[in-house]
Amino acid sequence: MQSSHLLLEEPIRMASILEPSKASFFPAMTKIVGTLGPRSRSVEVLSGCLKAGMSVARFDFSWHDPEYHQETLENLKAAVKLTKKLCAVMLDTVGPELQVVNKSEKAISLEADATVILTPDEGQEASSNLLPINFDGLSKAVKKGDTIFIGQYLFTGSETTSVWLEVSEVQGNDVVCVIKNTATLTGALFTLHASQIRIELPTLSDKDKEVISSWGVKNKIDFLSLSYTRHAEDVRHAREFLSKQGDLYQTQVFAKIENIEGLNHFDEILQEADGIILSRGNLGIDLPPEKVFLFQKAALYKCNVAGKPAVVTRVVDSMTDNLRPTRAEATDVANAVLDGSDAILLGAETLRGLYPVETISTVGKICAEAEKVFNQDLYFKKTVKYVGEPMTHLESIASSAVRAAIKVKASVIICFTSSGRAARLIAKYRPTMPVLSVVIPRLKTNQLKWSFSGAFEARQSLIVRGLFPMLADPRHPAESTSATNESVLKVALDHGKASGVVKPHDRVVVCQKVGDASVVKIIELED
Ligand SMILES: Nc1ncnc2c1ncn2[C@@H]1O[C@H](COP(=O)(O)OP(=O)(O)O)[C@@H](O)[C@H]1O
Ligand SMILES: C=C(OP(=O)(O)O)C(=O)O
Ligand SMILES: [K+]
Ligand SMILES: [Mg+2]
Numbered sequence: 001m002q003s004s005h006l007l008l009e010e011p012i013r014m015a016s017i018l019e020p021s022k023a024s025f026f027p028a029m030t031k032i033v034g035t036l037g038p039r040s041r042s043v044e045v046l047s048g049c050l051k052a053g054m055s056v057a058r059f060d061f062s063w064h065d066p067e068y069h070q071e072t073l074e075n076l077k078a079a080v081k082l083t084k085k086l087c088a089v090m091l092d093t094v095g096p097e098l099q100v101v102n103k104s105e106k107a108i109s110l111e112a113d114a115t116v117i118l119t120p121d122e123g124q125e126a127s128s129n130l131l132p133i134n135f136d137g138l139s140k141a142v143k144k145g146d147t148i149f150i151g152q153y154l155f156t157g158s159e160t161t162s163v164w165l166e167v168s169e170v171q172g173n174d175v176v177c178v179i180k181n182t183a184t185l186t187g188a189l190f191t192l193h194a195s196q197i198r199i200e201l202p203t204l205s206d207k208d209k210e211v212i213s214s215w216g217v218k219n220k221i222d223f224l225s226l227s228y229t230r231h232a233e234d235v236r237h238a239r240e241f242l243s244k245q246g247d248l249y250q251t252q253v254f255a256k257i258e259n260i261e262g263l264n265h266f267d268e269i270l271q272e273a274d275g276i277i278l279s280r281g282n283l284g285i286d287l288p289p290e291k292v293f294l295f296q297k298a299a300l301y302k303c304n305v306a307g308k309p310a311v312v313t314r315v316v317d318s319m320t321d322n323l324r325p326t327r328a329e330a331t332d333v334a335n336a337v338l339d340g341s342d343a344i345l346l347g348a349e350t351l352r353g354l355y356p357v358e359t360i361s362t363v364g365k366i367c368a369e370a371e372k373v374f375n376q377d378l379y380f381k382k383t384v385k386y387v388g389e390p391m392t393h394l395e396s397i398a399s400s401a402v403r404a405a406i407k408v409k410a411s412v413i414i415c416f417t418s419s420g421r422a423a424r425l426i427a428k429y430r431p432t433m434p435v436l437s438v439v440i441p442r443l444k445t446n447q448l449k450w451s452f453s454g455a456f457e458a459r460q461s462l463i464v465r466g467l468f469p470m471l472a473d474p475r476h477p478a479e480s481t482s483a484t485n486e487s488v489l490k491v492a493l494d495h496g497k498a499s500g501v502v503k504p505h506d507r508v509v510v511c512q513k514v515g516d517a518s519v520v521k522i523i524e525l526e527d
C-alpha cells in the first residue's frame with residue numbers, strides 16, 4: 001500500500017510489471033459494492049464475499065420481496081459477526097423502471113424483422129407478438145424511429161436474451177415495433193429502456209416509499225441508491241422523505257445517473273447528493289457507445305473535486321459465467337480506478353453469477369494494482385489548485401495530513417471524526433496509505449430518548465476510497481481532552497496492529513482536535 005516506484009506518467013521497465021505485488025492486509029483502497037441475490041445469500045458465500053473485500057451490500061428492490069431481502073440481510077449480519085468485517089447496507093429503488101411482465105414465464109421467441117406490440121395491459125399473456133408492460137404512457141412518450149431495448153433483469157450484454165426494437169407506429173396506447181435482432185426472452189421479468197426518452201413517472205415511486213419506511217427503517221439503511229435520478233429535485237425530494245423516517249435522516253442519498261436526462265443535470269444533482277453512482281448499464285444504452293468513456297472521466301473528475309464518493313457499475317459482466325474477466329473488462333476496472341472511482345459496484349456477477357467471491361477478489365486485485373501506479377502527486381497538486389485560496393481550515397488540515405503522511409512514508413493516517421467530514425476530506429486528497437477513521441460517538445437526544453450518533457458515519461465511510469472506519473467506545477466523551485484523545489489513539493493503534501496495517505517502528509500521522517485546535521501530528525512507534 002506504500003507509494004510505489006511505478007508511475008504511469010513515467011517510463012515503466014517492462015520486467016517490473018511482472019514482479020509480484022506485495023501482499024497487504026486490505027484487499028484494496030477502492031471499495032466493492034456487491035448486489036446480493038440468489039447466488040450470494042448464504043452465510044458461507046457472504047462470509048467469502050466480505051473476506052474478499054465487499055464492504056457495501058446492495059439490495060435491489062427491482063427484484064424479490066422485502067422478506068427475501070430480509071433473510072439475505074440476516075445472513076449478512078451473521079457473516080459480519082463471523083468474519084469481523086464491517087459492511088454497509090444500500091437500498092436500491094425501483095424508480096421509474098419500465099418492465100415487461102411475463103406471468104406464465106414461458107420463453108418468448110422474437111425474430112428479427114418481425115413486429116411486436118408493447119401494450120400497457122398487464123393482464124394480457126406475453127407472446128412473440130405482444131409484450132405487456134407496466135406503464136401506460138409509453139405510446140405518448142415515443143415516436144416512429146425511436147429505439148427500445150428489452151433485456152433480462154441485470155442483462156450482461158453478452159446474452160442472446162436481450163433485444164433491440166425500433167418503433168414503427170403508435171396505435172392508441174400500444175406501441176408497434178420492428179424487432180432488430182433475433183432473441184429469446186426467458187424469465188418472468190425484463191427491463192425495458194426507451195433510449196433518450198423522458199418517462200413521466202416519479203423517481204421515488206409509492207412502492208419505493210413503502211419499502212423505505214418499512215424495510216429501510218427497520219434495517220437502518222446507510223445508503224439510498226436513487227435509481228434514474230434525473231434532476232436535483234429528485235434528490236431533494238428523497239432526502240425530505242428520508243428525514244421523516246426515524247433514523248433515516250442520517251441515510252446518505254446516492255444519485256444513480258442512468259440516462260441522458262441525469263447526465264444533463266449532473267452538476268446540480270452532484271451538489272445535492274451525498275454520492276454518485278455511474279450506472280453504466282442503463283446509461284450505456286442511452287448514450288452512443290463512443291461517448292461512454294467521456295461521461296465517465298468527466299463525472300469522476302467532478303465527484304473527486306467535490307470530495308463526494310463516486311461508484312462505477314457494470315465492470316466484469318462476463319464473470320457472471322466465467323472465472324476470468326475479458327482483457328477489456330480487466331483494463332476497464334483499472335481505468336475506473338485511475339479515473340478516480342471510489343468504489344466498483346458488481347451487479348449480475350454477485351447476484352446471480354457463478355463466482356461471486358472470485359469476482360470480488362479479482363476486481364479487488366485489479367484495483368490494488370491500479371492504485372499503486374496512480375499518480376498521487378499530480379492529483380494532489382491539481383486538487384489543491386482547484387480548491388484555491390483561502391482554503392477552509394479543515395481542508396487545509398486534511399490536505400496537510402495527506403502531504404505529511406506521504407513525505408514521512410507513514411503506514412496509516414488516523415483521523416478522529418464525529419461527523420465523518422474530516423475523514424472524507426482526507427480521502428479527497430487520495431492518500432496512498434489507508435486512513436483509519438476513528439468515529440467518536442456523540443450522545444444526542446430527540447427529547448424522547450438518548451442515543452449515540454456515529455454508527456451511520458462509520459459505515460458510510462465504507463464506500464469511500466481509502467477510508468477504513470472504526471467506531472470508538474461511546475464511553476469516551478466526545479470532548480477532546482488530551483487524556484481521552486490518548487486513550488482512543490491507543491485503541492486505534494492496537495486495532496491497526498491487530499489488522500496488520502501498522503507495524504513496529506512505523507510512522508503514523510494523526511489528525512485530531514486538541515482543545516479547540518485541529519492538529520496534524522506525526523508519531524513514530526516503538527514496538
Ligand atoms: N472527538 C474528537 N476528538 C478529537 N478530535 C476530533 C474529534 N472529532 C473530530 N476531531 C477533529 O476535529 C477536526 C474537525 O473534524 P470533523 O470531522 O469536521 O469534526 P466534527 O465531527 O466535529 O464535524 C478534525 O481535525 C478532526 O480530526
Ligand atoms: C446498476 C445499474 O442499474 P440496475 O439497478 O438496473 O442494476 C446500471 O444501470 O448500471
Ligand atoms: K433498481
Ligand atoms: Mg440501471
